[in-house]
Amino acid sequence: MALALAAAQIDAARAQRPGPTPSPTAGAAAGELGSAPAAEALAGATLGLVYFSDHYAPHAQDLLDELRQRWPGVAWVGCPAVGIAASGVEYFDEPALALMLCELPPGSFEVFSGARPLRGDRGDPGRVAHTALVHADPATPDLTELVAELSERVDTGYLFGGAVSARTGGAQVAEGWWQGGLSGVAFGPQVALVSRVTQGCQPVGPERVVTAAHGHVVTELDGHPALPLLLRDLGIDLADPRKALPVLRATLVGLTDADSALLGRGGQFGPDVRVRHLVGLDPGRQAVAVAGPVETGMRLAFCQRNTEAARRDLVRICSEIREEVETAAEEAATAGPGGALDSTPAQAPGVATAPAIRGAVYISCNGRGGPHFGAPSAELKIVQRALGDVPLVGFFAAGEIARRHLYGYTGVLTVFKG
Numbered sequence: 055m056a057l058a059l060a061a062a063q064i065d066a067a068r069a070q071r072p073g074p075t076p077s078p079t080a081g082a083a084a085g086e087l088g089s090a091p092a093a094e095a096l097a098g099a100t101l102g103l104v105y106f107s108d109h110y111a112p113h114a115q116d117l118l119d120e121l122r123q124r125w126p127g128v129a130w131v132g133c134p135a136v137g138i139a140a141s142g143v144e145y146f147d148e149p150a151l152a153l154m155l156c157e158l159p160p161g162s163f164e165v166f167s168g169a170r171p172l173r174g175d176r177g178d179p180g181r182v183a184h185t186a187l188v189h190a191d192p193a194t195p196d197l198t199e200l201v202a203e204l205s206e207r208v209d210t211g212y213l214f215g216g217a218v219s220a221r222t223g224g225a226q227v228a229e230g231w232w233q234g235g236l237s238g239v240a241f242g243p244q245v246a247l248v249s250r251v252t253q254g255c256q257p258v259g260p261e262r263v264v265t266a267a268h269g270h271v272v273t274e275l276d277g278h279p280a281l282p283l284l285l286r287d288l289g290i291d292l293a294d295p296r297k298a299l300p301v302l303r304a305t306l307v308g309l310t311d312a313d314s315a316l317l318g319r320g321g322q323f324g325p326d327v328r329v330r331h332l333v334g335l336d337p338g339r340q341a342v343a344v345a346g347p348v349e350t351g352m353r354l355a356f357c358q359r360n361t362e363a364a365r366r367d368l369v370r371i372c373s374e375i376r377e378e379v380e381t382a383a384e385e386a387a388t389a390g391p392g393g394a395l396d397s398t399p400a401q402a403p404g405v406a407t408a409p410a411i412r413g414a415v416y417i418s419c420n421g422r423g424g425p426h427f428g429a430p431s432a433e434l435k436i437v438q439r440a441l442g443d444v445p446l447v448g449f450f451a452a453g454e455i456a457r458r459h460l461y462g463y464t465g466v467l468t469v470f471k472g
């Protein structure tokens with residue numbers, strides 16, 4: 055898989071110019087792309103990712119038309135958002151545009167939407183749905199169930215993406231301008247990628263099992279009333295509300311299914327954990343209420359989100375991605391023509407080319423970004439330092455998608471290998 059070098063954004067200074075919001079054009083981005091070292095490869099681009107601030111959403115069809123004219127033959131997917139990400143930079147609430155052009159072999163990807171469902175079922179010849187980048191309208195009814203259903207239609211079950219955060223609505227780009235539901239692009243197995251989720255939360259208590267729950271209300275953990283365990287984990291007493299209330303407001307709940315691990319490496323949350331708000335206490339039933347359905351048998355831990363935990367967890371997933379890519383590179387560098395490991399130099403004829411990170415997509419919660427990490431673009435700078443100077447685009451979402459789950463307050467980092 056070849057990934058053309060392409061990550062550009064309209065200069066954010068345009069937001070400071072007087073007069074009405076400028077109509078977006080691809081020209082400014084094209085100027086940066088045209089000066090890129092690998093610009094000559096862009097002529098072979100087949101897939102384009104486009105993310106733009108919702109200042110430009112009213113002009114989305116004009117933007118799409120211009121992109122098609124400038125790069126004919128490229129299939130475009132993306133969405134508007136309240137904030138977008140480019141290599142090392144975030145743009146919140148200002149006119150901005152980020153593009154990535156990918157040179158993928160024919161038949162290695164498929165754009166889908168409500169009007170163009172994924173073709174074929176598992177096992178069908180010619181099917182390319184191995185993984186998928188997904189954009190979603192957050193106002194879609196039963197969105198969580200739709201994400202899980204789409205995951206079932208993807209061979210690996212792995213999705214990555216997010217819900218549109220634009221104030222203008224949940225419309226998306228998928229070879230057209232679509233409203234509602236899910237859209238995106240499915241990749242075949244030849245498009246190699248590595249993806250991780252960062253929760254940015256620090257567990258403040260032990261892992262527990264939900265032994266009694268009704269809807270959103272947890273009444274028992276490990277066979278004991280839930281509320282006293284919460285207060286014990288947090289070290290607070292409701293008799294002292296001035297101390298207790300700020301701590302409770304900063305507390306969330308990490309949940310995972312009964313058959314999934316809650317805690318992973320270093321005592322941090324595993325990839326299947328969904329973090330939800332703690333929304334209420336019920337002293338009468340000694341229960342706690344969670345912003346999401348809870349079922350008996352689920353695993354639960356109370357947690358808190360802070361800058362240090364968020365930084366540490368983001369660095370962790372970046373390190374895991376680099377480690378996986380570098381391990382694959384070492385294996386490829388020592389693999390002979392038949393695939394067996396040997397000591398043949400990597401540049402010898404017939405030896406597999408060592409994989410490298412060719413590009414990345416980062417989708418973070420619109421409640422994260424610079425303010426949560428302590429400085430403008432601090433979140434993106436962490437990713438850039440960890441991955442190096444690779445093309446990266448993405449957006450700040452109203453809900454993040456990874457595997458088969460819809461998350462909140464997370465970051466989903468996916469890199470393409472080639």
